[in-house]
Amino acid sequence: MEYEIKLEELAIKLFTIDAVKFGDFMTKSGLKTPVYFDLRVIVSYPDVMELITFLLYNSVRDSKCNHLCGVPYTALPVATLLSVQAKRSMLMRRKEAKGYGTKKMIEGHYKAGESCLIIEDVVTSGSSVLETVKDLVKEGIKVDTAIIILDREQGGRQNLAANGVEMKSLFTMTNLIEILVKHNKITQEMANEVKEYLRTTKAPSSTEAVDRASISFEKRAELATNQVAKQLFEIIALKKTNLCISVDLTSTAKILDLLEKVGEHVCLVKTHVDIIEDFNSDFVIQIKQLSKRLNFLILEDRKYADIGNTVSLQYLNGLYKIGEWADCVTVHSLPGEGILKALNGSTNGVSRGVFLLAEMSSEGNLITPDYTKATVEMAAKYPDLITGFVCQNKDTFKDPGLIQLTPGVQLETSGDSLGQIYNTPEKVILDKGADIAVVGRGIVAAKSPETQAVVYKNALWKCYQKRISGKME
Known part of the structure; x- marks a missing residue:
């Protein structure tokens, strides 16, 4: 019961700090959308960061994974807090390899054959998650699960599953907007518009996680x-x-x-x-x-x-x-x-x-x-x-x-x-x-x-x- 209460509390806070916006936006996948989720602002709100960490911990604590890895760069602060809370090793993936030193894409201490759990903020097509999975697998690290704050329900879950990665999320877009309607943050008309958008617009299939x-x-x-x-x-x-x-x-x-x-x-x-x-x-x-x-x-x-x-x-x-x-x-x-x-x-x-x-x-x-x-x-x-x-x-x-x-x-x-x-x-x-x-x-x-x-x-x-x-x- 406490989990559900805190989940609703998080949905309201995300709306209040403009992490969830309604209007006319463009996603990373190139899709027009009436709703946009911008998690980057949460670094300025410690109470929101703490709440997200608490909720994600419930999904992580029973996992047998050796490491956590946040998708760069938005998910890194959350992954860091979660690593401390769960007392799990954290790995960092670079978007570009260093031009000097080890030139590694994955930073941290790890061994081939160990497992890693992916942390991400929002999934539309799943491409960002798969880019991270690809670099981890190239290092011999096993990846089969990603924990997400918001699933936009536009094909990302299916794309990840097709590449052997199970996705778990705190929210789906559907239940997020239902919470916001329940607490009078958005109108039922806006909720219906978003639901119709989700029904008719899917993200393109992502490329393979790893060759x-x-x-x-x-x-x-x-x-x-x-x-x-x-x-x-x-x-x-x-x-x-x-x-x-x-x-x-x-x-x-x-x-x-x-x-x-x-x-x-x-x-x-x-x-x-x-x-x-x-x-x-x-x-x-x-x-x-x-x-x-x-x-x-x-x-x-x-x-x-x-x-x-x-x-x-x-x-x-x-x-x-x-x-x-x-x-x-x-x-x-x-x-x-x-x-x-x-x-x-x-x-x-x-x-x-x-x-x-x-x-x-x-x-x-x-x-x-x-x-x-x-x-x-x-x-x-x-x-x-x-x-x-x-x-x-x-x-x-x-x-x-x-x-x-x-x-x-x-x-x-x-x-x-x-x-x-x-x-x-x-x-x-x-x-x-x-x-x-x-x-x-x-x-x-x-x-x-x-x-x-x-x-x-x-x-x-x-x-x-x-x-x-x-x-x-």
Whole structure:
């Protein structure tokens, strides 16, 4: 009850000090509006600052975040007071990097992998919040919540949600004007005008909070929820290779011989175990020993696509017992969520991962944009299980803690007679946003697989370095 009383008290005070104005204004997003919220004046009113801090504290005190960060510059005074009240570390984001010293965008003491809560005064489109989120995430800081004083209800909440940020607000514009009408600060006619404006005028969709492809693998490792993704990011960064080799060979001896030659140059080995003619338990022991010695992970490209119970049996039982040795597997989302539930319950406490097929590289495949979108949404329910997506486009998903695995890579653009389309390392890494590129015949069928693996490794890594440098021209 005290909270509601103080909320009404704040609404009246904001009106009294002209922090809420009615007339004809233009917002930062370029929208004309009959109501304008100018929080900058509150720094001259300690009682208002104190009241806002009290109300925001109710939203923050149960949060597990490590830090608070106010969107510059209007929210900085409020964030500072809230930091003191909540006894939480505060970070400051610069609008422009210093031209000397550390040249950092984020000031304060923090570690990659820690979390931060955003504080903002007003949200229309959410663009200012997303600019702050972008710089924090680039430092490896997790951001999933923003606390706002006023939600103008013009699309900002939806824009933030689309970028993985939940917005909580003290006021919506609707309930603010209802309070002002209740206390005879504005007329019902003015309230109706504002409500009609809100109903008919929406802010443009904001740009993405962060381009995951611009963040280094080291920092993305700290943002990964799935342990296989975290380990894979770390291997990539340590070995300086984002090359995955597809060992589509039918002989265990040939596979082991190939990996002995190229294993030090790859981060991931993709197998198709069901094409191996002499599969045996000794092969499993040897490939696991190689993976440990040469530091790569194993992806069994099983492409599970059955009901959950059947997939669980396929994963754990039968001749191959894939769940015992593969670090991760590929899975179709076509059967629905049950397939992920089954795999999630079949890992027996061992860190395992899933690459969901969101797109394919074969010509004429039947995957649609809606199917891809639904696949990404399904994956969000299983953060501990999902390693990433097999896909062809950087816009398929946004989470920097997940990995884009893109097959169909050769040094020159080409295709084969069975509809496989190949793209160059430059196309796949720079244009399509791949984190790991899959190469098969380009290495396996070469006269010297080791030499060719080095060529691909260097080409792919050079593209990655160019990508994170921002020098894409």
